Amino acid sequence: MRKMQFMSVLSLIFLLIGHSVLAAETKKVEFFGVGATVTELANQEFKVETKGEKEGEGFVHTPSAPTSTTVKYKVTLKGTGNVYLKIEETDARGTFLNEVKSEEIQLTDEWKEYELDAKIASTQSQLDVFVLTSTKQAMEFLFKNAEVLNE
Template sequence: MRKIQFIGVFSLIFLLIGHSVLAAETKKVEFFGVGATVTELANQEFKVETTGEKEGEGFVHTPSAPTSINVKYKVALKGEGKVYLKIEETDARGTFLNEVKSEEIQLTDEWKEYELEAKIASLQSQLDVFVLTSSKQETTFFFKNVEVLNE
Protein backbone atom coordinates (compact mmCIF):
# COMPACT_ATOMS: atom_id res chain seq x y z
CA MET A 1 0.00 0.00 0.00
CA ARG A 2 2.82 2.41 0.86
CA LYS A 3 4.45 1.61 -2.46
CA ILE A 4 1.26 2.58 -4.34
CA GLN A 5 1.00 5.86 -2.40
CA PHE A 6 4.65 6.64 -3.13
CA ILE A 7 4.15 5.98 -6.85
CA GLY A 8 1.01 8.14 -6.85
CA VAL A 9 2.74 11.08 -5.13
CA PHE A 10 5.81 10.71 -7.37
CA SER A 11 3.60 10.68 -10.50
CA LEU A 12 1.74 13.78 -9.36
CA ILE A 13 4.98 15.68 -8.70
CA PHE A 14 6.35 14.59 -12.09
CA LEU A 15 3.21 15.79 -13.86
CA LEU A 16 3.25 19.18 -12.10
CA ILE A 17 6.94 19.79 -12.76
CA GLY A 18 6.65 18.60 -16.36
CA HIS A 19 3.67 20.88 -16.99
CA SER A 20 5.42 23.98 -15.61
CA VAL A 21 8.58 23.30 -17.64
CA LEU A 22 6.49 22.80 -20.77
CA ALA A 23 4.55 26.00 -20.09
CA ALA A 24 7.78 27.98 -19.75
CA GLU A 25 9.00 26.68 -23.10
CA THR A 26 5.82 27.63 -24.96
CA LYS A 27 5.59 31.26 -23.83
CA LYS A 28 3.76 33.12 -26.57
CA VAL A 29 4.91 36.54 -27.72
CA GLU A 30 1.91 38.84 -28.06
CA PHE A 31 1.27 41.61 -30.53
CA PHE A 32 -1.75 43.88 -30.22
CA GLY A 33 -3.51 45.86 -32.91
CA VAL A 34 -3.69 49.65 -32.74
CA GLY A 35 -6.73 50.48 -34.90
CA ALA A 36 -5.92 47.24 -36.71
CA THR A 37 -6.37 43.49 -36.65
CA VAL A 38 -3.28 41.33 -36.10
CA THR A 39 -3.47 37.72 -37.34
CA GLU A 40 -0.77 35.11 -36.76
CA LEU A 41 0.15 33.16 -39.90
CA ALA A 42 2.56 30.23 -40.32
CA ASN A 43 6.27 30.41 -39.46
CA GLN A 44 6.05 33.23 -36.90
CA GLU A 45 4.72 35.68 -39.50
CA PHE A 46 1.90 38.10 -38.76
CA LYS A 47 -0.59 40.00 -40.92
CA VAL A 48 -1.79 43.49 -39.93
CA GLU A 49 -4.93 45.00 -41.48
CA THR A 50 -5.57 48.64 -40.60
CA THR A 51 -8.97 50.34 -40.74
CA GLY A 52 -7.69 53.60 -42.24
CA GLU A 53 -9.67 55.75 -39.82
CA LYS A 54 -6.64 57.67 -38.56
CA GLU A 55 -2.86 57.97 -38.74
CA GLY A 56 -0.90 55.73 -36.40
CA GLU A 57 -2.63 52.37 -36.91
CA GLY A 58 -0.65 49.13 -36.77
CA PHE A 59 0.63 46.99 -33.91
CA VAL A 60 2.36 47.26 -30.54
CA HIS A 61 4.52 44.80 -28.61
CA THR A 62 5.85 45.11 -25.04
CA PRO A 63 9.20 43.29 -24.70
CA SER A 64 10.71 42.09 -21.44
CA ALA A 65 12.39 44.63 -19.17
CA PRO A 66 15.51 46.24 -20.62
CA THR A 67 18.94 45.30 -19.30
CA SER A 68 20.81 48.16 -20.97
CA ILE A 69 20.04 51.83 -21.56
CA ASN A 70 20.88 51.32 -25.25
CA VAL A 71 18.25 49.30 -27.11
CA LYS A 72 17.77 48.35 -30.74
CA TYR A 73 14.38 47.44 -32.20
CA LYS A 74 14.54 45.19 -35.27
CA VAL A 75 11.66 43.93 -37.43
CA ALA A 76 11.21 42.51 -40.93
CA LEU A 77 8.33 44.05 -42.93
CA LYS A 78 6.60 43.75 -46.27
CA GLY A 79 3.33 45.06 -47.64
CA GLU A 80 1.84 48.22 -49.00
CA GLY A 81 1.74 51.80 -47.78
CA LYS A 82 4.01 53.87 -45.59
CA VAL A 83 4.76 53.13 -41.94
CA TYR A 84 7.24 54.11 -39.25
CA LEU A 85 8.84 52.31 -36.30
CA LYS A 86 8.44 53.75 -32.83
CA ILE A 87 9.88 53.00 -29.39
CA GLU A 88 7.99 54.50 -26.46
CA GLU A 89 9.31 54.56 -22.91
CA THR A 90 7.19 54.90 -19.76
CA ASP A 91 8.02 54.66 -16.07
CA ALA A 92 6.57 52.12 -13.62
CA ARG A 93 3.49 54.32 -13.11
CA GLY A 94 2.82 54.58 -16.85
CA THR A 95 4.05 58.17 -17.15
CA PHE A 96 5.40 58.91 -20.62
CA LEU A 97 9.18 59.49 -20.62
CA ASN A 98 10.49 59.33 -24.16
CA GLU A 99 9.65 58.48 -27.76
CA VAL A 100 11.94 57.63 -30.65
CA LYS A 101 10.45 57.43 -34.12
CA SER A 102 11.97 56.30 -37.41
CA GLU A 103 11.75 58.05 -40.74
CA GLU A 104 8.83 57.09 -42.94
CA ILE A 105 9.27 53.65 -44.54
CA GLN A 106 7.76 52.77 -47.94
CA LEU A 107 6.85 49.08 -47.76
CA THR A 108 7.47 46.72 -50.69
CA ASP A 109 6.31 43.23 -51.59
CA GLU A 110 9.71 41.80 -50.51
CA TRP A 111 10.79 41.20 -46.90
CA LYS A 112 13.16 43.87 -45.64
CA GLU A 113 14.64 44.29 -42.16
CA TYR A 114 14.46 47.66 -40.39
CA GLU A 115 16.13 48.92 -37.20
CA LEU A 116 15.56 51.73 -34.74
CA GLU A 117 17.95 52.53 -31.89
CA ALA A 118 17.15 54.40 -28.68
CA LYS A 119 18.81 55.44 -25.44
CA ILE A 120 16.38 55.00 -22.56
CA ALA A 121 16.24 56.90 -19.29
CA SER A 122 16.10 53.99 -16.86
CA LEU A 123 16.38 50.21 -16.65
CA GLN A 124 13.12 50.28 -14.68
CA SER A 125 11.29 51.68 -17.71
CA GLN A 126 8.72 49.79 -19.71
CA LEU A 127 9.18 49.82 -23.46
CA ASP A 128 6.55 49.50 -26.15
CA VAL A 129 7.61 49.01 -29.76
CA PHE A 130 5.31 49.81 -32.66
CA VAL A 131 4.92 49.70 -36.42
CA LEU A 132 2.31 52.35 -37.34
CA THR A 133 0.91 53.91 -40.49
CA SER A 134 2.22 57.38 -41.28
CA SER A 135 -1.11 58.68 -42.62
CA LYS A 136 -4.80 57.78 -42.75
CA GLN A 137 -4.69 54.65 -44.89
CA GLU A 138 -6.46 51.34 -44.99
CA THR A 139 -3.63 48.92 -45.65
CA THR A 140 -2.30 45.44 -45.11
CA PHE A 141 1.27 44.66 -44.13
CA PHE A 142 3.18 41.71 -42.73
CA PHE A 143 5.89 41.42 -40.09
CA LYS A 144 8.22 38.82 -38.60
CA ASN A 145 11.42 38.53 -36.57
CA VAL A 146 10.60 41.22 -34.00
CA GLU A 147 13.54 41.71 -31.64
CA VAL A 148 14.42 44.26 -28.99
CA LEU A 149 18.13 43.93 -28.26
CA ASN A 150 19.99 45.35 -25.28
CA GLU A 151 23.35 46.69 -26.44
Protein backbone atom coordinates in the same frame (compact mmCIF):
# COMPACT_ATOMS: atom_id res chain seq x y z
CA MET B 1 2.54 -3.64 -3.11
CA ARG B 2 1.78 -0.40 -1.21
CA LYS B 3 5.34 0.78 -1.74
CA MET B 4 4.97 0.29 -5.50
CA GLN B 5 1.66 2.23 -5.55
CA PHE B 6 3.23 5.02 -3.52
CA MET B 7 6.16 5.23 -5.92
CA SER B 8 3.79 5.32 -8.91
CA VAL B 9 1.75 8.13 -7.38
CA LEU B 10 4.91 10.02 -6.47
CA SER B 11 6.26 9.64 -10.01
CA LEU B 12 2.97 10.91 -11.41
CA ILE B 13 3.10 13.97 -9.15
CA PHE B 14 6.65 14.80 -10.28
CA LEU B 15 5.63 14.45 -13.92
CA LEU B 16 2.65 16.77 -13.46
CA ILE B 17 4.66 19.36 -11.54
CA GLY B 18 7.45 19.27 -14.12
CA HIS B 19 4.95 19.70 -16.95
CA SER B 20 3.26 22.69 -15.30
CA VAL B 21 6.62 24.37 -14.63
CA LEU B 22 7.58 23.98 -18.29
CA ALA B 23 4.18 25.25 -19.40
CA ALA B 24 4.56 28.32 -17.19
CA GLU B 25 7.92 29.13 -18.81
CA THR B 26 6.43 29.06 -22.32
CA LYS B 27 5.10 32.58 -22.67
CA LYS B 28 3.15 33.60 -25.74
CA VAL B 29 4.28 36.94 -27.14
CA GLU B 30 1.28 39.16 -27.77
CA PHE B 31 0.84 41.90 -30.33
CA PHE B 32 -2.11 44.27 -30.17
CA GLY B 33 -3.75 46.23 -32.96
CA VAL B 34 -3.78 50.02 -32.92
CA GLY B 35 -6.74 50.86 -35.16
CA ALA B 36 -6.01 47.54 -36.83
CA THR B 37 -6.57 43.80 -36.61
CA VAL B 38 -3.56 41.54 -35.92
CA THR B 39 -3.89 37.91 -37.02
CA GLU B 40 -1.30 35.21 -36.29
CA LEU B 41 -0.42 33.13 -39.34
CA ALA B 42 1.86 30.07 -39.56
CA ASN B 43 5.54 30.11 -38.56
CA GLN B 44 5.40 33.07 -36.13
CA GLU B 45 4.24 35.43 -38.90
CA PHE B 46 1.49 38.00 -38.34
CA LYS B 47 -0.85 39.92 -40.64
CA VAL B 48 -1.90 43.50 -39.79
CA GLU B 49 -4.95 45.04 -41.44
CA THR B 50 -5.40 48.75 -40.73
CA LYS B 51 -8.78 50.47 -40.96
CA GLY B 52 -7.50 53.66 -42.58
CA GLU B 53 -9.38 55.97 -40.23
CA LYS B 54 -6.29 57.92 -39.13
CA GLU B 55 -2.51 58.08 -39.30
CA GLY B 56 -0.68 55.85 -36.81
CA GLU B 57 -2.56 52.55 -37.16
CA GLY B 58 -0.70 49.25 -36.89
CA PHE B 59 0.44 47.18 -33.92
CA VAL B 60 2.10 47.51 -30.53
CA HIS B 61 4.11 45.08 -28.42
CA THR B 62 5.41 45.48 -24.86
CA PRO B 63 8.67 43.52 -24.47
CA SER B 64 10.12 42.37 -21.17
CA ALA B 65 11.93 44.93 -19.02
CA PRO B 66 15.15 46.22 -20.57
CA THR B 67 18.49 45.31 -18.99
CA SER B 68 20.42 48.12 -20.69
CA THR B 69 19.79 51.79 -21.38
CA THR B 70 20.66 51.23 -25.05
CA VAL B 71 18.12 49.11 -26.93
CA LYS B 72 17.54 48.05 -30.52
CA TYR B 73 14.09 47.28 -31.94
CA LYS B 74 14.25 44.84 -34.84
CA VAL B 75 11.36 43.64 -36.97
CA THR B 76 11.01 41.99 -40.37
CA LEU B 77 8.27 43.46 -42.60
CA LYS B 78 6.62 42.81 -45.96
CA GLY B 79 3.74 44.56 -47.73
CA THR B 80 2.78 47.71 -49.57
CA GLY B 81 2.49 51.21 -48.20
CA ASN B 82 4.50 53.35 -45.79
CA VAL B 83 5.05 52.75 -42.09
CA TYR B 84 7.42 53.84 -39.35
CA LEU B 85 8.87 52.12 -36.29
CA LYS B 86 8.39 53.74 -32.91
CA ILE B 87 9.63 53.11 -29.37
CA GLU B 88 7.83 54.78 -26.45
CA GLU B 89 9.31 54.81 -22.97
CA THR B 90 7.25 55.28 -19.79
CA ASP B 91 8.15 55.08 -16.13
CA ALA B 92 6.67 52.63 -13.60
CA ARG B 93 3.67 54.95 -13.08
CA GLY B 94 2.94 55.12 -16.79
CA THR B 95 4.25 58.66 -17.23
CA PHE B 96 5.53 59.27 -20.76
CA LEU B 97 9.33 59.79 -20.84
CA ASN B 98 10.59 59.51 -24.39
CA GLU B 99 9.70 58.64 -27.97
CA VAL B 100 12.04 57.50 -30.72
CA LYS B 101 10.60 57.26 -34.22
CA SER B 102 12.17 56.00 -37.44
CA GLU B 103 12.06 57.69 -40.79
CA GLU B 104 9.23 56.63 -43.08
CA ILE B 105 9.72 53.10 -44.45
CA GLN B 106 8.48 52.04 -47.89
CA LEU B 107 7.42 48.38 -47.56
CA THR B 108 8.25 45.91 -50.34
CA ASP B 109 6.92 42.56 -51.56
CA GLU B 110 10.03 40.87 -50.10
CA TRP B 111 10.78 40.32 -46.40
CA LYS B 112 13.17 42.98 -45.11
CA GLU B 113 14.56 43.55 -41.61
CA TYR B 114 14.41 47.04 -40.11
CA GLU B 115 16.07 48.39 -36.95
CA LEU B 116 15.57 51.35 -34.64
CA ASP B 117 18.12 52.19 -31.92
CA ALA B 118 17.16 54.10 -28.78
CA LYS B 119 18.81 55.43 -25.64
CA ILE B 120 16.39 55.10 -22.71
CA ALA B 121 16.37 56.82 -19.31
CA SER B 122 16.39 53.74 -17.10
CA THR B 123 16.27 49.95 -17.05
CA GLN B 124 13.21 50.42 -14.84
CA SER B 125 11.31 51.89 -17.78
CA GLN B 126 8.56 50.13 -19.69
CA LEU B 127 8.90 50.08 -23.45
CA ASP B 128 6.19 49.85 -26.07
CA VAL B 129 7.32 49.19 -29.63
CA PHE B 130 5.16 49.90 -32.67
CA VAL B 131 4.89 49.60 -36.43
CA LEU B 132 2.40 52.27 -37.54
CA THR B 133 1.10 53.74 -40.78
CA SER B 134 2.67 57.07 -41.71
CA THR B 135 -0.52 58.42 -43.32
CA LYS B 136 -4.25 57.83 -43.09
CA GLN B 137 -4.53 54.65 -45.19
CA ALA B 138 -6.21 51.27 -45.08
CA MET B 139 -3.50 48.73 -45.73
CA GLU B 140 -2.30 45.21 -45.04
CA PHE B 141 1.24 44.20 -44.12
CA LEU B 142 3.02 41.22 -42.60
CA PHE B 143 5.63 41.06 -39.87
CA LYS B 144 7.78 38.51 -38.08
CA ASN B 145 10.79 38.39 -35.74
CA ALA B 146 9.79 41.48 -33.74
CA GLU B 147 12.22 41.81 -30.83
CA VAL B 148 13.95 44.31 -28.60
CA LEU B 149 17.63 43.66 -27.95
CA ASN B 150 19.67 45.10 -25.09
CA GLU B 151 22.91 46.52 -26.44
